[in-house]
Amino acid sequence: xxxxxxxxxxxxxxxxxxxxxxxxxxxxxxxxxxxxxxxxxxxxxxxxxxxxxxxxxxxxxxxxxxxxxxxxxxxxxxxxxxxxxxxxxxxxxxxxxxxxxxxxxxxxxxxxxxxxxxxxxxxxxxxxxxxxxxxxxxxxxxxxxxxxxxxxxxxxxxxxxxxxxxxxxx
Numbered sequence: 001x002x003x004x005x006x007x008x009x010x011x012x013x014x015x016x017x018x019x020x021x022x023x024x025x026x027x028x029x030x031x032x033x034x035x036x037x038x039x040x041x042x043x044x045x046x047x048x049x050x051x052x053x054x055x056x057x058x059x060x061x062x063x064x065x066x067x068x069x070x071x072x073x074x075x076x077x078x079x080x081x082x083x084x085x086x087x088x089x090x091x092x093x094x095x096x097x098x099x100x101x102x103x104x105x106x107x108x109x110x111x112x113x114x115x116x117x118x119x120x121x122x123x124x125x126x127x128x129x130x131x132x133x134x135x136x137x138x139x140x141x142x143x144x145x146x147x148x149x150x151x152x153x154x155x156x157x158x159x160x161x162x163x164x165x166x167x168x169x170x
Contacts, residue, residue: 025095026064027055028085032104036070044068051098054129064094086115089122101130 031047033040048066055061065088067081082105088094097119099105106112116135119126126135 022060025058025061026093027061027096027098028088028094029055029063029066030069030082030085030097030099030104031067032069032071032079032082034071040070044070047100051100051129054098054127061096064088086119089119089124092122094124096125096127098127098129100128102128102133104128 029048029051031044031051033044033047048068052063052066055063065085067085069079069081071079085094085097089097102112105115116126120135127133
């Protein structure tokens with residue numbers, strides 16, 4: 001008889017399972033070109049469009065800000081938006097940075113690695129889309145260094161060829 005009463009009580013019990021807390025991730029999109037020529041500005045638009053589409057493909061990501069620089073990545077150049085993005089990471093306002101490639105962070109390998117370390121120390125994940133590098137899954141500074149060094153060498157080679165071509169014209 002007592003078991004019948006317990007079964008009767010259990011029929012009225014509604015089990016409420018705890019809900020899974022889903023965190024929304026604040027994404028910063030960073031795009032840079034070195035000049036304000038039309039082709040470069042078109043490239044800037046393509047970078048932003050592609051990266052914002054990538055963010056939109058993830059249900060828990062939202063684009064918190066877009067940082068755009070039209071400036072060289074050479075050491076000492078003024079990249080105000082880049083510096084503002086780093087400040088936002090330090091304030092804890094960005095969880096993820098999406099950018100085209102490691103070369104967006106600087107042509108100089110040492111400077112690029114220092115910035116990556118600084119951002120990662122803030123707890124911010126960086127995804128270099130074209131290089132297929134995600135600092136959440138790739139913690140190999142050697143790989144990042146090699147990609148950065150290749151970008152630096154390519155930039156130096158391109159600059160030398162431009163200077164050579166200009167000398168030939170003169």
